Amino acid sequence: MSMTITEKILARAAGRDEVKPGDNIWVNADILLTHDVCGPGTIGVFKREFGQDAKVWSREGVVIIPDHYIFTKDVKAHRNIDILREFVKEQDLPYYYDPGTSNYKGVCHVAMPQEGHVRPGEVIFGTDSHTCTHGALGAFATGIGNTDAGFVMGTGKLLIKVPETLRFTLNGKLQKGVTAKDIILRAIGDVGVDGATYCAMEFDGDGIADLTIEDRMTICNMAIEAGGKNGIIASDSKTEAYVRARTDKPFTPVTSDPDSPVKEHRTYDLSELVPCVAEPNLPDKYAAVTDRTDVKLTRAYIGSCTGGKISDFVMAAQVMKGKKVSIDTFLVPATQEVAEGLMSEQIDGQSLVEIFAEAGCLDIAPPSCAACLGGPLDTFGRANTDEVVISTTNRNFIGRMGSKQAQIYLASPYTAAASAVAGHIADPREFL
Amino acid sequence: MSDTPPVITGTVYVVGDNIDTDQIIPAQYLNLVPTIPEEYKKLGSYALIGLPEACPPFVEEGQMESAFPIVIAGRNFGCGSSREHAPIALGAAGVKAVVAESYARIFFRNAVATGELYPMESEIRLADVFQTGDAATLDIGAGTLTAGDGTVYSTKPIGDVAPVVSAGGIFAYARETGMIGTDSQ
Ligand code: SF4
Numbered sequence: 001m002s003m004t005i006t007e008k009i010l011a012r013a014a015g016r017d018e019v020k021p022g023d024n025i026w027v028n029a030d031i032l033l034t035h036d037v038c039g040p041g042t043i044g045v046f047k048r049e050f051g052q053d054a055k056v057w058s059r060e061g062v063v064i065i066p067d068h069y070i071f072t073k074d075v076k077a078h079r080n081i082d083i084l085r086e087f088v089k090e091q092d093l094p095y096y097y098d099p100g101t102s103n104y105k106g107v108c109h110v111a112m113p114q115e116g117h118v119r120p121g122e123v124i125f126g127t128d129s130h131t132c133t134h135g136a137l138g139a140f141a142t143g144i145g146n147t148d149a150g151f152v153m154g155t156g157k158l159l160i161k162v163p164e165t166l167r168f169t170l171n172g173k174l175q176k177g178v179t180a181k182d183i184i185l186r187a188i189g190d191v192g193v194d195g196a197t198y199c200a201m202e203f204d205g206d207g208i209a210d211l212t213i214e215d216r217m218t219i220c221n222m223a224i225e226a227g228g229k230n231g232i233i234a235s236d237s238k239t240e241a242y243v244r245a246r247t248d249k250p251f252t253p254v255t256s257d258p259d260s261p262v263k264e265h266r267t268y269d270l271s272e273l274v275p276c277v278a279e280p281n282l283p284d285k286y287a288a289v290t291d292r293t294d295v296k297l298t299r300a301y302i303g304s305c306t307g308g309k310i311s312d313f314v315m316a317a318q319v320m321k322g323k324k325v326s327i328d329t330f331l332v333p334a335t336q337e338v339a340e341g342l343m344s345e346q347i348d349g350q351s352l353v354e355i356f357a358e359a360g361c362l363d364i365a366p367p368s369c370a371a372c373l374g375g376p377l378d379t380f381g382r383a384n385t386d387e388v389v390i391s392t393t394n395r396n397f398i399g400r401m402g403s404k405q406a407q408i409y410l411a412s413p414y415t416a417a418a419s420a421v422a423g424h425i426a427d428p429r430e431f432l
Numbered sequence: 433m434s435d436t437p438p439v440i441t442g443t444v445y446v447v448g449d450n451i452d453t454d455q456i457i458p459a460q461y462l463n464l465v466p467t468i469p470e471e472y473k474k475l476g477s478y479a480l481i482g483l484p485e486a487c488p489p490f491v492e493e494g495q496m497e498s499a500f501p502i503v504i505a506g507r508n509f510g511c512g513s514s515r516e517h518a519p520i521a522l523g524a525a526g527v528k529a530v531v532a533e534s535y536a537r538i539f540f541r542n543a544v545a546t547g548e549l550y551p552m553e554s555e556i557r558l559a560d561v562f563q564t565g566d567a568a569t570l571d572i573g574a575g576t577l578t579a580g581d582g583t584v585y586s587t588k589p590i591g592d593v594a595p596v597v598s599a600g601g602i603f604a605y606a607r608e609t610g611m612i613g614t615d616s617q
Contacts (some may be wrong), residue, residue: 024592026611037462041516044467049603069463076463083465129514129538145516145542146466151602155612159602161592193450194508198537227511227536282450373459373513397452397512399482400459 002257004165005234006200009140009254013123021164021263029061030139031117032152033126035108036066038145040083042127045150056091057156063095063117064088065108070099070368074376106335106367109133109221109305113213114337116247120235121254125152130305130394132223136216137243138235138253143224163229164263165200166191170207172270177429179315180215181307181392181412183268184222185276189286190266197227199263202256207270208233213242214311221306222394225283275428277390278410281398289415292425298387300325300420301401302413303332303365304372307392310341312413316392317345317352319417319431320359326423329361330381332370339367359421374402383408390419437550437572437598440528445490445500446564447483452512453539455482457521466520475517476524488564491525498525502570502577505532506559509551510539516546523548529570531577531587533557544593547601552577553588561585 001018003011011019013027034042046054056062064084069077081099088096095117097105105111109130112118120138124131127149134141144158152158168187187201201223208216216233223231234255235243243251277292279285302308302316313333333339342352342364356364371381372393383389383406391401396408411419414428421431461478464471473496480490480498491498503522509532510518519542522530529550530543543551550572558577562568567580570587577585590597599605606612 022592038515040465041467044465048467074463076465080463080465127514129512131514143514143538145514145519145538145545147516147542147545147602151545151606155606157611159596159606159611193511194534194536197508197534224512224538227508229537373454375459376463377460395452395454395512397454398484400452400454404482404484 002260004200004202004260004262005138005232005254005256006140006165006202006230007162009121009123010162019162021162023162024159025162026157026159027123029125029152029156029158030122031061031063031124032149033063033065033108033112033124033128033131034149035068035128036077036080036084037068038127038149039064040080041146042149042153043083043087045147046153049150050154054154056153059091059093061156062093062153063112064093065097065105065111066099067107068369068373069375071366071380072376072378077376104336107305107308107369110309110334110338113137113217114246114335116243119243119247119249119251120239121252125149125158129224130221132228132231133217133221133305135223135230135232136213136220137239138233140230140232142230163198163200165202166196167202167204167262167265169205169265169267170203170270171205171267172207173210174270174273177275177414177432178273179412179414180211180218182273182276183270184219185278185286185410186273188222188226188284191226193225193282193284194227196223199228201226201228201231203233204256209236212311213238214309217309218306222283225394275412275415277415277425278396280396280407280409283394283396283410289425289427293427295409295425296388297327297390297419297424299328299330299389300416301330301371301381301389301391301393302416303330303334303370304393305334306394307413308332308334308338310338310345312392313338313342313352314345315413316417317347317355319414319428320421321347321350321355323359323421325360325420327420329420330365330371331356331361332365332381333367335367371401374400390416390425392416438528439569439571440501441569442501443499444502444504444562444564444566444568446504446559446562448559449506450508450511451505453510453515453518454512456480456510456518457515458482462515462517466517472520472524475521479521479525498527501526501528502568503527503530504558504562505530506557507533509535511536514538516542519543519546519548529572531558531570533559544596545602555586555588558585
């Protein structure tokens with residue numbers, strides 16, 4: 001039987017020759033990811049169910065990356081990180097990235113591949129819906145709740161339903177000023193916020209080869225915004241080079257069988273895509289930038305697992321170089337590595353940090369999730385009033401970045417930067 | 433969840449489509465850890481506090497629980513994050529069941545895995561039929577929601593997850609089916 005990449009990975013993880021959509025199967029996990037918001041509850045479930053002295057199923061399998069509420073005075077947020085620390089010590093876990101130390105990373109989904117925890121063909125469960133990001137490297141990766149995570153922590157297994165697949169074939173090349181974010185906002189706009197519910201979103205086509213690993217992460221990151229169970233792109237030589245540079249662990253990549261049946265198939269000519277936004281309050285409210293240049297903004301936000309990678313800041317800097325922003329512009333690198341890249345990456349001899357400072361952006365914040373999800377009241381960049389924000393993040397739900405009065409437009413780093421300069425939604429192609 | 437599917441009678445709270453987890457429990461309350469009993473209760477007091485201001489309060493100010501045991505919703509209820517705090521906040525507030533036109537996958541799964549509430553799907557859209565404060569009786573076993581005027585609406589069979597729900601969540605199911613030992617508490 002011919003199978004999709006998702007079906008093949010799940011079949012292998014279940015020890016079966018084949019599976020089909022709708023099968024309920026127990027699969028073996030390679031990695032369980034958790035963070036400061038869901039880790040303490042997961043640990044609570046694990047101990048309640050397996051006993052106070054229980055040991056995790058695999059010390060190397062559990063990856064804990066605190067990232068959500070780091071730079072806040074909130075007492076409970078700090079208590080939660082202490083719970084993680086204590087657990088890591090008790091279980092002697094090698095993969096913990098402690099805030100306040102040189103080992104701190106930042107946003108888990110950018111740190112995961114960066115630290116070599118994402119490998120093609122593997123199964124990753126994470127207590128965060130954007131765990132789907134890791135499909136960008138050809139893994140099956142999906143978000144789960146604390147109870148399921150507590151179960152995985154103790155057993156290394158989870159009962160899951162094999163998803164149907166929606167296949168998006170991306171052909172051709174993006175035009176200048178158009179990015180991976182524009183691809184995924186277009187796709188979500190087309191299928192709707194529940195259009196991929198329970199389904200795998202698989203991206204293939206000759207356009208993939210040109211996309212960087214970070215571009216692919218941007219695309220898979222937002223699969224959940226269409227309700228997808230996972231986003232996935234088969235690995236290629238770029239993926240393998242990226243992974244091999246970061247880990248010695250062996251892995252066996254998997255690809256879809258040619259013409260494996262899917263629930264729905266859409267084809268895109270990338271050269272026809274344009275810079276776009278998702279309007280408040282849902283990620284599927286697609287609009288071309290050129291149709292929304294009348295929208296006045298009060299702030300711009302560049303950060304998160306979707307739009308806070310080094311390539312995202314390079315794009316923003318290309319637009320802002322030699323210009324001034326006209327609204328408050330918040331920059332939050334996803335990880336420490338990205339923060340370092342802001343100093344080392346240069347455009348025409350000028351570092352990104354210098355370009356942003358000259359453009360009048362606010363001082364760059366230390367890496368974390370920050371205002372992507374609002375967070376405690378003292379969070380950097382949190383929208384506390386009726387702000388109108390253009391943001392490189394992934395969600396524009398009511399209240400997502402703080403106040404319910406705030407309106408959030410999702411966009412690419414190019415579009416966010418161009419709009420920060422213009423003070424209204426602006427077409428980045430005029431700035432490049 | 434108990435062995436016999438319950439019959440729930442009370443007033444309903446009605447919401448529309450795409451009620452995301454940020455509206456069910458906004459991020460600023462995610463510092464609360466659901467497995468710590470006082471914090472579990474506190475999560476309940478904040479359930480649905482992220483709805484637009486025009487909506488009637490789901491939990492009255494100063495109360496820990498809601499007066500509405502049943503939530504009726506449109507499509508894609510619980511979309512967004514994987515935070516289990518969402519079904520837990522509703523469960524802690526005293527919600528026994530949600531009757532929605534459809535669910536986001538992770539919310540549905542978390543509701544089942546935790547046993548916090550029954551995520552029922554309605555055959556037809558009920559968000560336009562009921563109004564907040566209407567009386568109703570939900571018979572989980574029979575798959576019916578009966579309005580105050582006696583009109584009966586059916587809910588869909590709970591499907592593949594039925595064995596997990598009737599066992600009482602993922603741990604109980606795994607023990608029943610021998611996937612994990614029964615000796616751990
Ligand atoms: S950056 Fe935003 S979307 Fe990504 S993990 Fe953090 S809070 Fe979630």
